[in-house]
Amino acid sequence: MAPCKHMTRLLCKQIDGDITAEEQHHLDEHLTSCEQCAAAAESLRLMKKQLRQLPVVRVSDEFHIILRDRIRKSRIGYGAAKIEFPLLPRWTYIPAAGVALAVVALLLRPYLSQTDERPFSTRGTAVAEYLNDAAPEQVHYVIEDNPDSIMLSRDDSGRMRTDSTHTPRESAIGQRAGAVQVSF
Amino acid sequence: MNTAKTAKTAVSEPSDEQLIQRFQDGDLYAFEMIVHRYKNQLTNFVFNFLGNRIDAEDVVQETFLRVYKNKHRYKQIAKFSTWIYTIASNLAKTELRRRKRRKLFSISQLGFEDKDYDIPDSAFSPEKVIEEDFKGREIREEINKLPEKFREVVVLRDVQEFSYEEISRILHIPIGTVKSRANRGRLRLQKQLAHLLAK
Structure with missing residues (x-):
């Protein structure tokens, strides 16, 4: 049932619907004289129809629940506003974190350096x-x-x-x- | 009249690009609509590609998660469908590679007991449903036997009905290569499905 090699391209163009009139004429002429190609053309057409009509698979009932959970776990928060820092460019995050740590250390210093004052x-x-x-x-x-x-x-x-x-x-x-x- | 109808449609059915724009502006309901619009078609695409429904849903969820986290990376120069299918396709390929590494050979987990097939047949007949179900399953199994590079193109072209240009953009390969792979993939699949197509 394999078509003639030089007809393959035209057969596929035909089922894609972008074959020119001249190509169609050439193909038709060939199909009248070649049983193999005629059978292949019919088979390809049927296959294309069946592929288009494949049963539709629907997502499971849990799909949305799992998706929401995955989004929530990704620490973005599904259904909640995303917290963003538009005023700070990305490169400032590490220096800003350093400064914040230094401030916290300064604030905690009196407590951290407290020693036993007894004689x-x-x-x-x-x-x-x-x-x-x-x-x-x-x-x-x-x-x-x-x-x-x-x-x-x-x-x-x-x-x-x-x-x-x-x-x-x-x-x-x-x-x-x-x-x-x-x-x- | 037509204009009014069009305007009404535009209001009730925003385009994908409008939805992602709204989501980029912070409208979470727009994201919900994107999920609703794409969940089944992406699951079909990935399921036809991977042949396993649980893995397909997992990949599709990961796809939506990526869209959620990287919404600002989407630029209006490309169609949204191209963008989301590219993400899904890449994730599906990663899943295939992971399977190969683990030497897991999976077959479809859909059985007759599954109720999630939606048969587009108005003249309902139980026998016909079973027959269609069986045929669909067999076709999917044969698609799954195609080499990866042919499978993705055949699924995108003949099942999902994307244009060659869109497939080229989704897979990042030239149109000529897409067409060539589609032709070769079809001929292989036709050979594999010969027993079904002859009936």
């Missing part, structure tokens, strides 16, 4: 009491050469107390037996 000895006593009251496995010592840390030593009964004779700044770790430097 060193009082703070040290509280720490010593905490260590004495806590179960041994709950006590964690962080030993470091830090001016804010507290020097503690054990008394004769084995309890922790502040070591006022030795400040962290003056000491080297492990230099004084029985003293530990603690920071929290």
